[in-house]
Amino acid sequence: MITGKDRERLRALANKQLEYAKSPATKNIIIKWQALAKGQRQEPIVRMSFGAYRDEIIYPRMICGGEFARRIEETLLANMAGRELFDDDSVTPDYYPKFWETSFNLWGIDVKSSFLSDPNSKKLAYHIDPVIKNLGDDFSRFSKGTYSADKKKTYDEIDEINNCIGDILPVKITMACLNGSVTNKLVRLMGMENMYLAMMDYPDEFHAVMRMACEGYEEYFAWLAAERLLCPTTGGQPLNQDTYCYTDELPTGQADLPPGQDSVLIPDSVCAPNLTLGAKQVWGYMDSQESAAISPDMYGEFVFPYLSRIASGFGLLSYGCCEPVHPIWDKYLSTLSNLRRVSVSAWCDEEFMGERLRGSRIVFHRKPKSHFLVLNNPLDENEITAYFKKTALAARGCMLEVTQREVSTIHSDTARVRKYLNIIRGTLDKYWRP
Numbered sequence: 001m002i003t004g005k006d007r008e009r010l011r012a013l014a015n016k017q018l019e020y021a022k023s024p025a026t027k028n029i030i031i032k033w034q035a036l037a038k039g040q041r042q043e044p045i046v047r048m049s050f051g052a053y054r055d056e057i058i059y060p061r062m063i064c065g066g067e068f069a070r071r072i073e074e075t076l077l078a079n080m081a082g083r084e085l086f087d088d089d090s091v092t093p094d095y096y097p098k099f100w101e102t103s104f105n106l107w108g109i110d111v112k113s114s115f116l117s118d119p120n121s122k123k124l125a126y127h128i129d130p131v132i133k134n135l136g137d138d139f140s141r142f143s144k145g146t147y148s149a150d151k152k153k154t155y156d157e158i159d160e161i162n163n164c165i166g167d168i169l170p171v172k173i174t175m176a177c178l179n180g181s182v183t184n185k186l187v188r189l190m191g192m193e194n195m196y197l198a199m200m201d202y203p204d205e206f207h208a209v210m211r212m213a214c215e216g217y218e219e220y221f222a223w224l225a226a227e228r229l230l231c232p233t234t235g236g237q238p239l240n241q242d243t244y245c246y247t248d249e250l251p252t253g254q255a256d257l258p259p260g261q262d263s264v265l266i267p268d269s270v271c272a273p274n275l276t277l278g279a280k281q282v283w284g285y286m287d288s289q290e291s292a293a294i295s296p297d298m299y300g301e302f303v304f305p306y307l308s309r310i311a312s313g314f315g316l317l318s319y320g321c322c323e324p325v326h327p328i329w330d331k332y333l334s335t336l337s338n339l340r341r342v343s344v345s346a347w348c349d350e351e352f353m354g355e356r357l358r359g360s361r362i363v364f365h366r367k368p369k370s371h372f373l374v375l376n377n378p379l380d381e382n383e384i385t386a387y388f389k390k391t392a393l394a395a396r397g398c399m400l401e402v403t404q405r406e407v408s409t410i411h412s413d414t415a416r417v418r419k420y421l422n423i424i425r426g427t428l429d430k431y432w433r434p
Contacts, residue, residue, distance in 0.1 A: 012170060046401075098158055105340070107216065158173070177285045184287070369387075396433045
């Protein structure tokens with residue numbers, strides 16, 4: 001139950017979100033995203049990621065007392081952060097997004113990790129505690145994956161949210177892109193060293209595990225489709241690596257839940273009425289930053305065949321996290337016909353990628369290094385300008401998107417972030433050309 005005090009707080013935030021959603025700023029930002037979705041080379045996108053420091057900008061502003069109310073409050077505050085705190089190109093939706101309550105375990109094995117926290121219990125780092133130490137000895141532990149969905153819990157929560165704020169912000173069942181990353185899940189079971197050794201010591205077993213992963217993902221995605229748990233990914237839905245699913249190449253449709261609708265009467269197709277979607281009709285994402293230390297040939301032998309198989313099951317694909325993609329671009333990634341966004345990280349040769357992406361429909365998704373904000377020093381405008389001038393020149397003729405990620409702290413100084421983003425925008429405006 002949401003208390004009267006919490007309800008008052010949530011309704012005030014919902015009204016504020018709706019105001020931001022209808023603002024001229026948000027409308028102009030959506031126009032920019034829609035242009036990018038159509039393959040148009042217009043003004044670059046600039047966004048700020050804040051997942052790693054919510055304790056600085058979101059949690060201190062939360063005042064609700066109830067656990068469920070606090071979850072709603074956190075979502076509302078996060079929906080407005082781009083407008084309220086950073087003035088970046090984040091989109092504030094005119095609805096309250098709700099994901100299906102689902103779970104998925106690729107090989108049916110639970111991972112174990114140890115965390116390092118600061119005195120305030122903020123998790124700073126983690127260490128993988130391998131549960132698969134020797135692939136030869138432990139191969140038999142890999143089995144068919146498990147998955148489930150709790151539709152009743154989803155509907156019950158929707159009812160409660162709608163009863164609180166649905167007349168202001170309707171609840172929309174939506175989803176993020178599908179995630180088909182394999183090596184990340186494997187390294188969390190084995191640790192990096194064990195995974196690398198397995199490629200050399202137990203190549204047959206390694207290939208078998210990767211084939212099993214492909215089959216597991218394919219079965220899971222088919223189950224999601226059969227259960228009508230897949231939603232359109234053509235607008236402001238989350239796409240991994242802090243971007244959005246805007247595109248004009250995939251099916252769209254309504255995913256609204258009518259306010260006041262009795263949950264027991266809601267059909268399974270409410271996710272997308274009159275639209276049955278499969279994985280081939282939505283965005284997918286994958287990366288393999290865990291492969292960065294192996295050669296391109298080893299990537300081609302042990303990793304890419306399986307990523308390519310999974311990728312072929314998506315409608316569109318976004319690829320990459322922090323790994324440098326230029327060593328595997330020409331021979332491997334460039335062959336993915338549905339690739340529409342690729343990560344150009346701080347460890348990537350951006351001039352090389354600019355040459356390869358120029359004139360294409362693949363977004364040059366730049367992930368700058370984070371020290372400008374993490375180090376608690378006055379911003380060096382000359383250094384920042386020089387850094388992003390290099391990006392602007394490299395990405396001329398490309399569809400350019402810049403997302404500042406991997407920032408562990410902003411020292412609670414949002415004004416400094418806004419200044420930083422303005423320097424980036426000014427530099428791109430001056431040096432980037434369509």
